[in-house]
Amino acid sequence: MPTSLIILAAGQGTRMKSDLPKVLHPIAGAPMLIHAMRAGAALTPDHTIVVTGHGADAVEAAARAYDDTVQIAHQAEQKGTGHAVAQAAPLLKGYTGDALVLYGDTPFISEETLTRMAEARRHHDLVVLGFEATDPGRYGRLKMTGETLERIVEFKDADAATRAITFCNSGVVAAASETLFDLIGELGNDNASGEYYLTDIVEIARAKGLSATAIACDEAETMGINSRPELARAEAAFQDRKRLEMLETGVTLPAPETVHFAFDTVVGRDAVIEQNVVFGPDVTLESGAHVRAFSHLEGCHVSRGAVVGPYARLRPGAELAENARIGNFVEVKNAAIAEGAKVNHLSYIGDATLGEGTNVGAGTITCNYDGVMKHHTTVGARAFIGSNTMLVAPVTVGDEAMTASGSVITKDVPDGALAVARGIQVNKPGLARKLFEMLKAKKTKKDQGAA
Numbered sequence: 001m002p003t004s005l006i007i008l009a010a011g012q013g014t015r016m017k018s019d020l021p022k023v024l025h026p027i028a029g030a031p032m033l034i035h036a037m038r039a040g041a042a043l044t045p046d047h048t049i050v051v052t053g054h055g056a057d058a059v060e061a062a063a064r065a066y067d068d069t070v071q072i073a074h075q076a077e078q079k080g081t082g083h084a085v086a087q088a089a090p091l092l093k094g095y096t097g098d099a100l101v102l103y104g105d106t107p108f109i110s111e112e113t114l115t116r117m118a119e120a121r122r123h124h125d126l127v128v129l130g131f132e133a134t135d136p137g138r139y140g141r142l143k144m145t146g147e148t149l150e151r152i153v154e155f156k157d158a159d160a161a162t163r164a165i166t167f168c169n170s171g172v173v174a175a176a177s178e179t180l181f182d183l184i185g186e187l188g189n190d191n192a193s194g195e196y197y198l199t200d201i202v203e204i205a206r207a208k209g210l211s212a213t214a215i216a217c218d219e220a221e222t223m224g225i226n227s228r229p230e231l232a233r234a235e236a237a238f239q240d241r242k243r244l245e246m247l248e249t250g251v252t253l254p255a256p257e258t259v260h261f262a263f264d265t266v267v268g269r270d271a272v273i274e275q276n277v278v279f280g281p282d283v284t285l286e287s288g289a290h291v292r293a294f295s296h297l298e299g300c301h302v303s304r305g306a307v308v309g310p311y312a313r314l315r316p317g318a319e320l321a322e323n324a325r326i327g328n329f330v331e332v333k334n335a336a337i338a339e340g341a342k343v344n345h346l347s348y349i350g351d352a353t354l355g356e357g358t359n360v361g362a363g364t365i366t367c368n369y370d371g372v373m374k375h376h377t378t379v380g381a382r383a384f385i386g387s388n389t390m391l392v393a394p395v396t397v398g399d400e401a402m403t404a405s406g407s408v409i410t411k412d413v414p415d416g417a418l419a420v421a422r423g424i425q426v427n428k429p430g431l432a433r434k435l436f437e438m439l440k441a442k443k444t445k446k447d448q449g450a451a
């Protein structure tokens with residue numbers, strides 16, 4: 001069944017105590033809204049509509065950055081979840097597929113659950129996602145008769161018997177788009193909050209003789225985020241799941257609880273990730289890559305057999321070919337390191353290309369920034385860059401070329417040439433001993449003066 005998404009993200013999130021709209025608080029490096037959008041994207045929706053309100057511009061920008069086909073419905077005043085969904089009506093006018101309502105602050109609904117909802121839709125006009133709550137708290141309660149969902153009662157409006165129900169509303173609803181908007185058109189706001197409750201469509205649908213049901217998912221999926229402690233718990237839950245997923249797909253993690261993944265980290269089997277490694281967004285490690293302890297990676301690609309760290313930093317655009325080596329206290333940014341090339345100690349390689357089998361000595365820096373613009377450094381294949389070389393970009397060092405240690409390279413080095421660009425050493429025979437004696441005598445005199 002063709003489906004469109006309506007993602008509610010207009011609420012303020014007062015309990016976050018933040019200037020940032022709630023749905024933009026990140027989990028594993030992505031705003032929680034993006035997690036909700038990703039979950040829904042599994043259904044390959046015809047339209048993805050985000051309903052914005054508080055912080056609308058920032059929410060819209062984040063949604064677009066993730067998916068430039070996203071559509072925005074603005075809810076100027078927050079009059080309830082039913083009113084929020086109604087804002088999407090003009091964008092779905094004449095649409096004959098299903099509409100699925102998700103919440104921007106409920107990031108963990110799984111693809112499998114959404115698929116089960118779509119299946120249930122074949123037999124029912126309205127499908128609500130519910131869960132058995134360990135602590136039902138203030139969730140809306142689902143009143144069932146067998147498979148039939150009779151109505152949803154908000155906590156504030158519930159009597160004691162209804163509050164005793166533990167089968168709760170996650171907020172996720174699926175129906176034919178036309179049916180959904182017809183039902184929403186009939187909503188009133190005569191309730192404890194004076195809001196247009198989306199949940200009231202169930203009772204309206206039943207009165208019209210439409211069928212409604214609720215399917216259940218694991219409570220972990222419906223985890224909503226309203227405060228910082230809940231955000232921290234959500235992050236922990238995400239990390240636990242991601243670590244387990246990595247282990248189950250054949251990644252070696254000697255201390256999984258210390259590794260921090262991003263929402264989109266991709267790791268091939270038999271890769272090894274040691275202790276205390278942190279992943280920012282957009283990292284791919286191929287099979288058999290090895291990331292050693294205390295490394296930080298973002299926006300990079302590490303090929304088979306490459307070794308990174310310990311204590312390495314790979315920044316966006318770092319591209320490591322097979323068997324490349326990036327050692328301790330080395331930072332790589334926007335640079336392609338060819339097969340078997342090595343940068344093992346204390347270096348900065350930025351805006352650069354290193355050829356196959358090239359060895360970069362300790363302390364080497366690509367001086368890529370002139371204070372205004374960035375420039376590129378190219379080093380050919382099988383070159384040897386002496387320790388503490390400054391490569392002042394733009395500059396090219398040829399294949400099988402060498403630079404002498406401590407050189408400041410400002411001119412291109414031809415293939416096979418050795419470049420020496422440093423002060424020339426002069427030895428003064430006996431002068432060191434003489435200097436020592438002079439200095440010691442000076443100190444003795446000074447100590448006697450003090451006594």
Ligand code: UD1
Binds near residue numbers: 010080
């Ligand atoms: C809602 C449900 C409740 C369910 C709970 C699950 C209703 C009336 N109640 O309650 O049954 O158990 O979620 O978490 O639907 N929003 C808007 N515009 C609005 C109001 C809300 O976009 O005018 C958005 C919020 O940003 C949020 C979502 O809708 O993403 C849910 O709103 P919230 O006020 O948190 O609803 P709850 O009271 O938690």
Ligand code: CA
Binds near residue numbers: 224226
């Ligand atoms: Ca809520």
